[in-house]
Amino acid sequence: MNCKEVQENLSFYLDQELSVDEMNQIKTHLDYCSACREELASLQETVSLLSSLDEIIPPASFRQELFAKLEKTATQGVRVEQKEKSLCRYGGLRDRFRALRQNTVFWPVAITMVLLILISPALLDGIRMGGSKSADSSLIAEEFDYGQGMMSNQARTDESLNSMEMQSATNGMAPKLMVTSDNNARRKADGASTPQLMMDMKEAGEPLVAAQNEVESNTVTARKLIKNAEMYLQVDDYDQALNTLKENVITLGGYITNETANAVDSRGTKRGNLQIRIPQYRFDEFLIGMDDFGKLKNSYIYSQDVTEEYIDVGSRLKTMRTKEERLLNILTQSGNLSDVLDVENELANTRAQLESLEGRMRYLNNQTEYSTVNISLEQVVASTQQVSASGLEGLGVRVKEAFIKAINNIFLGLGISIVFISAAIPYLVVAGILFVIVWGIWRGLKQKRK
Amino acid sequence: MYCDEHLVSKSKNGDLQAFEELVCRYERKVYSIAYRMTGDYDDANDLAQETFLRAFRAISGFRGDSSFSTWLSHIVTNLCRDELRKRYRISVESLDQEVCLGDAEVKKQIPSSDPGPDEIYEKLELQEELQSLLNTLSPEFRLALVLRDLQGFSYQEIAEQMECSIGTVKSRINRARNFLKEKILNQREQNMRWEQNPQESRLYNVKGGDANEL
Numbered sequence: 001m002n003c004k005e006v007q008e009n010l011s012f013y014l015d016q017e018l019s020v021d022e023m024n025q026i027k028t029h030l031d032y033c034s035a036c037r038e039e040l041a042s043l044q045e046t047v048s049l050l051s052s053l054d055e056i057i058p059p060a061s062f063r064q065e066l067f068a069k070l071e072k073t074a075t076q077g078v079r080v081e082q083k084e085k086s087l088c089r090y091g092g093l094r095d096r097f098r099a100l101r102q103n104t105v106f107w108p109v110a111i112t113m114v115l116l117i118l119i120s121p122a123l124l125d126g127i128r129m130g131g132s133k134s135a136d137s138s139l140i141a142e143e144f145d146y147g148q149g150m151m152s153n154q155a156r157t158d159e160s161l162n163s164m165e166m167q168s169a170t171n172g173m174a175p176k177l178m179v180t181s182d183n184n185a186r187r188k189a190d191g192a193s194t195p196q197l198m199m200d201m202k203e204a205g206e207p208l209v210a211a212q213n214e215v216e217s218n219t220v221t222a223r224k225l226i227k228n229a230e231m232y233l234q235v236d237d238y239d240q241a242l243n244t245l246k247e248n249v250i251t252l253g254g255y256i257t258n259e260t261a262n263a264v265d266s267r268g269t270k271r272g273n274l275q276i277r278i279p280q281y282r283f284d285e286f287l288i289g290m291d292d293f294g295k296l297k298n299s300y301i302y303s304q305d306v307t308e309e310y311i312d313v314g315s316r317l318k319t320m321r322t323k324e325e326r327l328l329n330i331l332t333q334s335g336n337l338s339d340v341l342d343v344e345n346e347l348a349n350t351r352a353q354l355e356s357l358e359g360r361m362r363y364l365n366n367q368t369e370y371s372t373v374n375i376s377l378e379q380v381v382a383s384t385q386q387v388s389a390s391g392l393e394g395l396g397v398r399v400k401e402a403f404i405k406a407i408n409n410i411f412l413g414l415g416i417s418i419v420f421i422s423a424a425i426p427y428l429v430v431a432g433i434l435f436v437i438v439w440g441i442w443r444g445l446k447q448k449r450k
Numbered sequence: 451m452y453c454d455e456h457l458v459s460k461s462k463n464g465d466l467q468a469f470e471e472l473v474c475r476y477e478r479k480v481y482s483i484a485y486r487m488t489g490d491y492d493d494a495n496d497l498a499q500e501t502f503l504r505a506f507r508a509i510s511g512f513r514g515d516s517s518f519s520t521w522l523s524h525i526v527t528n529l530c531r532d533e534l535r536k537r538y539r540i541s542v543e544s545l546d547q548e549v550c551l552g553d554a555e556v557k558k559q560i561p562s563s564d565p566g567p568d569e570i571y572e573k574l575e576l577q578e579e580l581q582s583l584l585n586t587l588s589p590e591f592r593l594a595l596v597l598r599d600l601q602g603f604s605y606q607e608i609a610e611q612m613e614c615s616i617g618t619v620k621s622r623i624n625r626a627r628n629f630l631k632e633k634i635l636n637q638r639e640q641n642m643r644w645e646q647n648p649q650e651s652r653l654y655n656v657k658g659g660d661a662n663e664l
Contacts, residue, residue: 011624015598017605046631050599053577058481058498059491066477066499067470070506074466 003029006036010043117420118413122406224364226304227283227371235294238262238270238379245274245293245375252286254278254370262377270379277370286373294377306364313360320354454518461509469509473502476519480526486596487530489585497533501526523601524611527593534589583633587626594622595630 006029012018013026030037235241242262249256258275278286290296327347331340452460452471460468480501485494504525505512512521584592590612597608605623609616 008624011627012620015605015623017620042631042635043627046627046634047599049576049580049634050595050630053482053486053580053600055478055482056485056494058477059495062477062481062495062498063473066473066502069499069503070466070469070473073503073506074464 003033003036006030006033007039010036010040013040014044014047114417117417118410121409121412121416125409223305224307224310224368225280226306226367227280227301228304228373229283229287229299229301229371230374230376231290231299232297232376232378233290233294234297234378236379238272238377241293241377241379242272242274245276245377248286248289249276249278252278252282254282254286257372270377272377274375274377276373276375278373280369280371283371283373286371290375297378306368310361310364310368313357313364317354317357317361320350320357323350324354455514458509458512458514458518461506462512469506472518476522477502479519480522483523483526483596483601484530486581486584486600487527487589487592488534489581493533497526497529501529504529520603520607523597527597527611531589531593534592579637580634583630583637586633587629591622591626591629594619595626598623599627 006026009018009022009026013023016023018026030040233241246256254277256274256276258273260273262270262272287301324347327343327350330343331347452468454472454475457468457472461472477498481494481498484497484501485491488494488497501522505522512518516524584595587595593612594608597603597611598605603611605616605619608623609619612619
């Protein structure tokens with residue numbers, strides 16, 4: 001070893017951070033090299049000078065300030081630290097949760113979510129209510145476009161109107177009286193014939209052919225329709241609309257069959273139902289008139305064609321009558337008792353059938369003569385036509401109901417949320433396992449890097 | 451008197467008084483290291499307090515692999531090093547371009563007409579001189595020297611703490627020592643010259659910026 005090398009390693013020699021071999025080499029060198037010995041001496045001195053540096057006594061304020069700060073930290077953090085200690089036993093996941101809980105974003109988010117869950121039933125309810133109000137209160141299954149209804153009915157209306165007009169022209173009486181009048185007479189007054197109907201009137205029995213022919217020539221050719229309607233109106237003033245409606249009905253020659261009382265529901269709306277019968281030939285006129293009443297929410301107009309049945313009943317009636325006549329004739333001709341009894345029996349049967357047929361005929365007539373209109377009126381709370389304080393009606397009841405409803409909704413919401421959370425637990429478990437695995441790997445990698 | 455371990459475990463449980471007792475035991479050491487590293491009393495004050503605060507907060511995580519005293523000195527030296535790095539980032543890092551950092555002492559000339567220097571006074575002065583010399587070292591070299599010659603850590607421990615290889619540690623210690631040694635020798639020469647020439651000394655009040663002479 002030369003001096004340069006030795007001097008480079010003197011520091012380590014001092015600290016004894018060299019291998020035994022190297023130490024010996026330097027030692028040997030030092031024995032004969034005074035220059036290096038001097039170097040070593042001055043180096044040693046430097047080191048001992050450094051070592052001799054005293055410890056410094058901190059100023060008096062040091063402790064005071066420090067203790068004050070420590071106490072402040074202690075009161076703030078000691079609880080956290082103790083929790084930390086107990087949680088540390090369960091591993092890093094607990095730390096994450098603790099950090100999450102203390103995160104300033106966490107709490108607002110959590111509270112918002114809980115509120116949303118509780119409120120959701122009320123929201124859903126509100127949406128349902130607003131969207132399909134008619135579904136709650138209307139009586140019909142499907143909506144029917146009023147305009148369209150008018151159009152399709154128009155064709156039939158013209159026909160029946162024609163026939164009706166002719167009827168009234170010939171009879172010159174109110175429709176009501178038509179019911180009781182003789183069918184024959186009415187039939188005769190009817191208009192054009194329809195060859196098709198003659199074809200249908202084929203019945204067995206020769207004796208009745210003559211009667212049939214008579215019937216055929218006088219057959220009703222106009223269609224027999226039962227026209228009914230169901231309407232749902234929104235009006236500004238319930239009472240006023242109701243009265244006007246009743247007046248109209250009477251003006252048109254109809255009558256009221258049913259009336260339900262109006263009720264004020266939780267929202268303060270007045271509702272009611274009116275069932276009326278209007279002469280059929282004034283049916284369409286009446287419907288048009290409804291436009292003025294208020295906003296039509298929906299309507300359902302339907303017709304039932306009972307022509308076939310009507311004709312059928314009519315012809316059977318005819319047959320029965322003829323049969324009755326003939327039986328009576330047979331009776332007058334007399335014979336032995338057993339024959340008479342048989343005829344009486346037959347007569348009784350025939351008369352029974354006649355009665356039921358006549359009943360049916362009467363019903364059909366009534367239904368076709370008069371249309372049944374079922375009107376539901378609703379007065380809106382907030383009318384856009386004029387200012388009204390109807391929103392405040394029945395406030396006490398409404399408040400109570402709303403309050404109860406809200407409480408029920410909270411329970412509902414709780415139930416829903418519990419179900420939801422329970423359903424979510426499997427997913428959370430799977431996600432949790434995955435997370436732990438990934439996190440464990442990440443930590444492992446981090447450790448290795450260190 | 452409780453032993454350190456006992457006090458430490460008590461502190462872990464949140465016993466503030468136990469920790470304060472530890473503070474009393476080690477405040478000098480921590481403060482000294484801080485001062486030796488920074489060369490400034492106020493900085494040392496702040497850093498020492500910060501050291502203890504951090505220790506208190508982190509005590510629950512102290513596993514006891516090393517002694518409490520070692521753990522403390524780790525904390526303080528790290529803090530000091532970070533602080534120095536932050537402050538003197540612009541300044542050089544290599545030893546060869548040393549710039550005088552911090553306020554150096556004005557080299558007082560002791561005129562021979564004054565009463566003879568007290569031994570204690572001399573010692574104090576010497577220490578101050580040494581400190582100012584230390585202040586001229588860059589943080590890494592200073593740290594190495596402080597850990598080795600003031601704290602007595604082994605090369606291995608120093609390498610762990612400074613997060614570098616032992617070779618680096620060796621090199622740093624060696625160079626730092628040599629640098630200091632040179633400085634001290636130069637200083638002595640100057641002192642001797644001034645003593646010999648009191649007249650000259652009054653005229654030339656040299657400040658501690660010896661960098662030019664390197």
